Amino acid sequence: MSQDFDPVVADWISFAKNPRYTVVEKCLKLSQTLEYPDLSISDYVQKLHVMGEDLKNSLSEIKNPTYLVSMLNEYMFDGLEFSGNSDDYYNPKNNFLNVVLDKKSGIPITLSIIYMELAKYIGLDLRPVGFPSHFLVKYSEELILDPFNKGRLLSIDDLQEILDRNYGGSVEFSPDFLNEIEPEQILIRISRNLKNSYTQSFNYTMALHCINMILGIEPESPEEVRDRGILESRQLKYELALRSLNRYLEIAPEADDVDYVLDLIRNIKEKFNQQ
Numbered sequence: 001m002s003q004d005f006d007p008v009v010a011d012w013i014s015f016a017k018n019p020r021y022t023v024v025e026k027c028l029k030l031s032q033t034l035e036y037p038d039l040s041i042s043d044y045v046q047k048l049h050v051m052g053e054d055l056k057n058s059l060s061e062i063k064n065p066t067y068l069v070s071m072l073n074e075y076m077f078d079g080l081e082f083s084g085n086s087d088d089y090y091n092p093k094n095n096f097l098n099v100v101l102d103k104k105s106g107i108p109i110t111l112s113i114i115y116m117e118l119a120k121y122i123g124l125d126l127r128p129v130g131f132p133s134h135f136l137v138k139y140s141e142e143l144i145l146d147p148f149n150k151g152r153l154l155s156i157d158d159l160q161e162i163l164d165r166n167y168g169g170s171v172e173f174s175p176d177f178l179n180e181i182e183p184e185q186i187l188i189r190i191s192r193n194l195k196n197s198y199t200q201s202f203n204y205t206m207a208l209h210c211i212n213m214i215l216g217i218e219p220e221s222p223e224e225v226r227d228r229g230i231l232e233s234r235q236l237k238y239e240l241a242l243r244s245l246n247r248y249l250e251i252a253p254e255a256d257d258v259d260y261v262l263d264l265i266r267n268i269k270e271k272f273n274q275q
Helices: 007-016 023-034 041-057 065-079 097-103 108-120 156-167 183-200 204-217 222-234 238-251 258-274
Strands: 127-129 136-140 143-146 152-154
Touching (some): 007 023, 007 204, 023 041, 023 097, 023 183, 023 204, 041 108, 065 136, 065 143, 097 108, 108 136, 183 204, 204 222, 222 258
Antiparallel strands (some): 143 152
């Protein structure tokens, strides 16, 4: 069997690449693939549909974007009581859309997906923003919203504050940080969150599934090729690890961690030869 073929995620990769499915459906399929095999995607799509119709029916005829954002915030955060999960932020379950819809609590990226989906029902075209360390949405360059904090409107100073909080003052705001990202990048970001959570809990098998999900969308991602090799070595799959790490050096020969990877390759070869 090819190293690149992971039967657990093969079906999800096919699903994720199919333009017929929405980001919501693809995120629910990810949940079903990794942790919730009995999950009904259609049930959760319907749950969101009911919310969206309820929101739409509560509005007046006014279509001003500021008014629509205000009503969306009131419905989602005051009415339905969705909130950012600050107390248990790094719990991997915050990345599963079904769990967030059930508990009404999540992290920036999952709350943003729900927020954007509900916005469609009232004619509000919100776009995903892959802001470093904190997923956001925007209506325009002047209307940047934070669903993790009840749809709060953010200024440039607010954005810099988020960067300072997460990077200790080492990252300066750039307008590029507010660029819209493609749906595939949303799936990759969620998969990376889960990869990191599974790795930290030493569940390398699940972490590798997440890596293979990412590589199914972005086959030449250096970070994922490298991390696959590292995890394969931890699973004592030395031959596979060497293939992955050598591949990493081929596609990222100028990477900052080349010396570290070369040392790792030497150590793996020593262990491999001792088998």
